[in-house]
Amino acid sequence: MVDRWLSPEWAAQHEAARQRRACMQGIPHHQGNRNLSGYKKAWSAAHQGQECSNFAAWSMSHKGKATSDVSFNPDDPPEAYTSSTAYEKMMAYTEASRSIHGPEYDPQTDNIDAETVMRIGQGKKHGRFWIGDSVIDTASTPTLSQIRARTTSSSSLPEIRTRPSTAQHRVEVLEANVEEANRRAAELALELAAERAAREAQDKRIAEIVAWMQSSTGSPVPPGLMGPPTHPNQSPLMQTPLPSAGSNNPLPGAQGDQVFPSPPSQGYQGRPAQ
Numbered sequence: 001m002v003d004r005w006l007s008p009e010w011a012a013q014h015e016a017a018r019q020r021r022a023c024m025q026g027i028p029h030h031q032g033n034r035n036l037s038g039y040k041k042a043w044s045a046a047h048q049g050q051e052c053s054n055f056a057a058w059s060m061s062h063k064g065k066a067t068s069d070v071s072f073n074p075d076d077p078p079e080a081y082t083s084s085t086a087y088e089k090m091m092a093y094t095e096a097s098r099s100i101h102g103p104e105y106d107p108q109t110d111n112i113d114a115e116t117v118m119r120i121g122q123g124k125k126h127g128r129f130w131i132g133d134s135v136i137d138t139a140s141t142p143t144l145s146q147i148r149a150r151t152t153s154s155s156s157l158p159e160i161r162t163r164p165s166t167a168q169h170r171v172e173v174l175e176a177n178v179e180e181a182n183r184r185a186a187e188l189a190l191e192l193a194a195e196r197a198a199r200e201a202q203d204k205r206i207a208e209i210v211a212w213m214q215s216s217t218g219s220p221v222p223p224g225l226m227g228p229p230t231h232p233n234q235s236p237l238m239q240t241p242l243p244s245a246g247s248n249n250p251l252p253g254a255q256g257d258q259v260f261p262s263p264p265s266q267g268y269q270g271r272p273a274q
Contacts, residue, residue: 031061031066032065034066035134035135036054036057036058036061036132036134036135037134037135039057039060039061039066040052040054040057042066042067043057043060043066043067043070046066046067052072052108053107053108053109053110053111053112054110054111054112054132054135055093055107055108055110055111055112055131055132056072056107056108056110058112058131058132059072059074059086059090060072062081062082062083062086062087062090063076063080063081063082072108074090074094074107074108084173089130089131092120092161093107093112093116093117093120093131094107096116096119096120096158097110097113097116099158100113100116100157100158111135112131112132112135112136114129114136114137114140114141114142115141115142115147116158117129117130117131117132117136118141118142118144118147118160119147119157119158119159119160119161120158120161121161121163122144122160122161122162122163123143123144124138124144125163130163144160147160148160
């Protein structure tokens with residue numbers, strides 16, 4: 001075993017797996033160090049002995065920990081799963097199972113059909129099944145060649161699909177993000193165009209009012225009739241600007257916190273002027 005771990009073939013396989021994991025989006029699962037059967041038992045123990053199928057356990061392991069308040073619902077949105085890949089796998093298996101067993105088929109009772117997984121997952125790539133690898137019996141599962149041999153054009157069974165690679169899935173996610181960004185940019189452009197049209201209509205209306213006033217009064221409208229707004233730091237009743245923050249120059253007549261009034265021109269109150 002040690003010699004295998006030190007071999008160049010094992011190092012290359014390990015590096016390839018590491019690169020695939022780096023391309024994955026989101027958390028792979030919430031099983032921890034348990035396999036799927038262990039997660040299933042832990043979930044049942046934490047939820048008053050409730051039973052769940054292998055497919056339900058697989059789906060829930062991509063939604064939360066076994067001890068958390070997690071349940072299986074095929075109608076849950078993609079946001080309920082730890083990654084978009086897990087949601088897509090759940091939907092693909094559900095659709096394939098219903099195409100075989102009918103639209104009323106409940107995937108919650110399914111213990112994962114190995115042949116269906118082989119069909120929608122393009123066999124065992126990298127030595128693993130598409131979903132539920134630890135609960136599928138490899139010895140009793142037909143090979144991909146055997147499945148192809150008995151699949152005809154008139155068969156109602158799902159066709160053998162190409163399993164998308166992690167890099168391909170990442171490209172699809174990036175393309176979806178670019179498409180969403182383009183959609184938002186188009187919406188923003190429409191909003192800006194609407195605001196621009198509203199401003200132009202308002203300017204046109206003001207010009208019409210000004211022209212009507214000129215024709216009615218026979219004199220041009222004063223240029224300062226609609227002057228610029230007063231600066232927020234300048235009061236129209238004060239000619240002296242307010243001191244800026246941190247200024248050492250007090251207002252006229254003020255020293256510190258005490259204000260001294262200017263003396264009256266006719267002498268102080270209570271004392272006649274000389």
